[in-house]
Amino acid sequence: MADAGRIELRLRIRLGDAIAMGPGKADLLDAIDGTGSIAAAARRLGMSYRRAWLLVEEMNSCFSVPLVEAKPGAGAQLSDSARAVLAAYRASDAAGQAAANKAAGPMIAALRSGGSDDQ
């Protein structure tokens, strides 16, 4: 079982001390979009409601237009701004990954080709 190397890239957008966007927050936005509520999104991602709320508050505080609009008793939804931000995050992540992969050739080629069974 040869085990090829793989590139992992983590992209974060920082504003001062806050993290405006990152892999976890992007997934949370997707889950809120898919479920229509912060509570259901938290359950889907296996995180506490409190943690999901804190992530939403941190995101909302970083952008000039809040990304998540939550109405007590009426669920939550993404703003138009959130959709634009999320699309740009995914595009930026994919572009970074593709470019990093392209330049990584000599590093990948130098990796041991076998898995743990060849030592």
Place this chain on the structure above:
Amino acid sequence: MADAGRIELRLRIRLGDAIAMGPGKADLLDAIDGTGSIAAAARRLGMSYRRAWLLVEEMNSCFSVPLVEAKPGAGAQLSDSARAVLAAYRASDAAGQAAANKAAGPMIAALRSGGSDDQ
């Protein structure tokens, strides 16, 4: 004091469960190259000797040619393969960062422009 958003990208190369290369390991290679010893490199980076050794062992086990050649009593130096791997890692990281930045425009534009003093 306006606080512009900034993109942070972390690139890791994984081989199975091991992390073959990442920001900390790349900095350690640079420090070994600059100091000629694992102990001095560890001191420069503020990490324990033991931790530096474990990182070196993890790296060496992931590549077909060891990256760090340590000789008891004679310090440590990078192999030619290490220089190629390190150059590819830095190039891959820079290319990823540039591409991610380029695609991040709409996300950066949506950030709050002011710092903590404008709320």
